Amino acid sequence: MRHIALASALALTLATPAVAEVACGGNFSSFVKGMKAEAVAQGHDKATVDRFFASVKHSPAAIKADRAQGVFKKSFIDFSRAVISQNRMDNGRHYAAKYKSVFDRIEREYGVSRGVLLAFWALETDYGQVQGNFNTLNSLMTLSHDCRRPELFQPQVFAALELFKHGDFDPATTVGAWAGEIGMVQMLPEDILSNGVDGDGDGHVLLKTSVPDALMSGGKMLQSLGWRAGEPWLQEITVPSNLDWSKTGLETKLTVSQWAQMGVAPRSGSLGAGSLPASVILPMGRHGPAFLAYPNFDVYFEWNQSFVYVTTAAYFATRLEGAPVYNAGNPDAGLNDSQMKQLQTKLQSRGYDVGKIDGILGARTRAAVQAEQARLGLPADAWPTAALLSKL
Incomplete structure (x- = not known):
């Protein structure tokens, strides 16, 4: 649910990133030794540390996925129509009924409405059917070794070590998303440690195989992030x-x-x-x-x-939860990829911070578009059109 990175979207920086404890880069075997030494220094038993890291391997596939994240360029109408299928709607109703007691408990304890978690469950893993096939420890260690964002990934390795000690993580067989998210609602090891819930009462938090564990953990995490009970979204x-x-x-x-x-x-x-x-x-x-x-x-x-x-x-x-299909209206034609990049370049040249020139209509580009529309006397609805591009 909370992502360091998503295959379909932008990287998400954690609110309070930790400092990388072990120097990144260099020989991978030497890096593994450094991580093991750091784990022992943090108070973990050496034999346990040795078992945890015994099977770890460098994952070129994780690096490739990190470098080739899909840029998010579809419009809201195109994307929503693509991912909100009738099958997902039908399955949502089915699972809402099947796990009614779990959703009732989540709403009672965490104040999170069932539709919210059903949508997460559907979009993250198609209700648990597609959870990712990257070895989690290999991905986390590879991205910790890589010098692009080691401070984000190294703490996740040590969190996975804690889960291993609890019997809730197998270094050799636990798989998930390429950036280390695990289970039906795709949570990172640190978030599982902080918000994991044993929803089925078996003494373990297993987000890959237990629907109650996954949904309860998702609900608790949303509450921890500031979800306000009983309010719309x-x-x-x-x-x-x-x-x-x-x-x-x-x-x-x-x-x-x-x-x-x-x-x-x-x-x-x-x-x-x-x-x-x-x-x-x-x-x-x-x-x-x-x-x-x-x-x-x-x-x-x-x-x-x-x-x-x-x-x-x-x-x-x-x-x-019963809302009708939105009224699509008749939006003005948007810009293609080349035009969006041209627009971002023009906005940047006028002093706006639009981030990377990537063709994505992100928050900063939207804000800049709205400001320029207002300056030029156009309706300031933050939707870029060919007319705006022409005026710029």
């Missing part, structure tokens, strides 16, 4: 054609009552409590789908930093 809305578009986007938060006074209305059901802070988000501009993002929406960005991925996951959760 995302809701489709209708917006008036004369809305002040410059107020849209995650940077602006007004109360639900203030948005309602400006003409924002729920497409179905009713809006959240009037005092709740919320943002109006327009994934594809003012002519596309529109949503009200509540405080719980921000928690999703601890899982993945891609705006489109997060919005899709949050919307999927509402669908699993």
Whole structure:
């Protein structure tokens, strides 16, 4: 659930990265010796450390995956339609009924609504069917040895050692995602240590094989990240054609009552409590789908930093709880990859920090687009078009 990196999205830096304890690079065997020495220095028994590292091997495949992360360039409509299949909707209803008692317990203890965890479960591993086939220890050790981000991965190795001592991790056979995430909701070893729950009462936290363990651990982790019990996270809305578009986007938060006074209305059901802070988000501009993002929406960005991925996951959760299919509207044509890079280059030349020129409409690019739209007298809905590119 919480990722150092995702195959389909951007790398996510942990909130408080640790310092790498062992020098990266050089001979891999020497690095393994250094990690073993550090483990012993941390107080682990030498015999246990030897057993834990006995089978470790360098994984060129993990390095290749790290270097070749897929860039996230699909629009919200294209991506959401691709991943929210009828099969996933049907399976979601099936598992919601099958594990009703588990979801009831999660809602009671952690305040996380079942649709949220069902959507995570579906998007992460197709309800546990596709959990990854990378040897977890090999991946973590390889990425710890690599000098790109050792401070992120080395603590995960020592956390996996703790799980090994608990009988919940097998260095030779535990497999998962290429960046070290494990189980049905794909959690990193440190997060399993902090938030792992023995949901089925067998004395172990086994996120690969136990649905109660995986779902309960996911619920506890979301709570630890700031999930607010009993509150919504995302809701489709209708917006008036004369809305002040410059107020849209995650940077602006007004109360639900203030948005309602400006003409924002729920497409179905009713809006959240009037005092709740919320943002109006327009994934594809003012002519596309529109949503009200509540405080719980921000928690999703601890899982993945891609705006489109997060919005899709949050919307999927509402669908699993009965919300209708969004109104796609008639969005203005977006930019292709070459045009997006050209736009980012132009924005950068005007002093905006858009990050890497990668063709991705990320948060910083959206903010820069909105600022330039406002400067040029265009509707400031943060959706880049050929007209904007031409004016720049």
